[in-house]
Amino acid sequence: MEAKDGRRPIVVGYDSSSAGQPAFDWALQEAERRHVPLHLMVSRGVLYAAAPTVGAASPWPYDITGELVEEARSFAASRAAGVPIVTESAFGSPASVLLNASREAAMVVVGRRHHTVVGEAVAGSTSAQVVAHASCPVVVVDQELHAAPDAPIVVAVDGxxxxxxxxxxxxxxxxxLKAGIVAVHAWWLDVPGRVGGSWLSEDQVGEWRKSAQAVLDDALSPWAEKFPDVSVRRVLTRDLPVDAVLAEAQGAQLIVVGSRGHGGFAGLLVGSVSQGLLHHERPCPLAVVHPEG
Known part of the structure; x- marks a missing residue:
């Protein structure tokens, strides 16, 4: 999948509905900014059984697959604007096709159709599966783009x-992009600070706040030193992480989170910040970055 000069492409799935257009437009802009190819993936067929009594589904008939590929190529050609676009088709569900492509991609961009959280848990969600398992950063774009290129980037800091x-x-x-950073670290012990009442004394709360400030400062210190020209606004708040990040996201161009902010049992109790943000209405795209290796 790499270009001949070794550059890894931006990968985006083809969605013939209007829901997929913002994701394609964002991916196209990113490919143009990085001077890399854009790979438009078309999935054909599914890899799982449709029902317990039905075997693995066969690929879609060639005429349907051919029509989809030609439709994708026409769509790409109408919006290419000089970016090299490769249209590929592969057998599998949309999630499996994008996950396979992520192994050799610089980034995968996906749209997200709005379902209920329960519906996505039962039927599955392409964006949720790709966010959880991709081998490269994933950007979820589910609405038209409005922010300026130099609008701030909000990043969640968990230490x-x-x-x-x-x-x-x-x-x-x-x-x-000559943009600023808004670094958000949320901490909470019993209830968010906006909720009245607490079993903690003011001295205890103060000590936890100092510890949280140290986490934020220690995490940012090496990056602020490496990128001295990037302005950083530090936000320390006693709140739930998802709520704290969303509170700072108005007017931002992107939200960036890691794929695992908590591990083990704590993660099961608190839940995933990336998945929490994925299922909320957001004013800008969401980037989920997996740790290397």
Whole structure:
């Protein structure tokens, strides 16, 4: 999948509905900015059984697949604007096709159709599966783009080792676009600070706040030193992580989070910040960055 000069492409899935157009437009802009090819993936057939009594589904008939590929090529040609676009088709569900492509991609861009959280848990969601399992950063774009290229980038900071990849992604992008960073670290012990009542004394809350400030400062210090020209606004708040990030996202061009902010049992209790943001209405795209290796 790499270009002849070794550049990894931007990958985006083809969705013939209007829901997929914002994702394609964002992917196209990113490919143009990076001077890399754009790979438009068309899935044909599914790899799983449709029902317990039905075997694995066969590929779609050639005439249907051919029509989809030609439709994708025509769509790409109408919006290419000088970016090299390769249209590929592969057998599998949309999620499996994009996950396979992510192994050799610089980034995968997906749209998201709006379902209920329960509906996505039962029927599955392409965006949720790709976000959880891709081998490269994933950007979820589910609405028209409005922010300026130099609008701030909001990045969630949790102090975990895996968070470094998200910070690297956010700072490198901010430096390239001459944008600022809004670094958000949310901490909570019993209830968010906006809810009245607490079993903690003011001294205890103050100590936890100091610890949270240290987490934020320590996480940002090496990146602020590496990218001295990137302005950073630090936000420390006693709140739930998803709510804290969304509160800062108005007017931003992108939200960046790591794929694993918590591990083990704590992760099961708190839930995934990336999946939480995925299922919320957001004012801008969401980038989920997996730790390298």
């Amino acid at each position: 975990s080792p895996s968070n470094g990849a998200a910070l690297a992604f956010a700072f490198e992008r901010a430096a390239a």
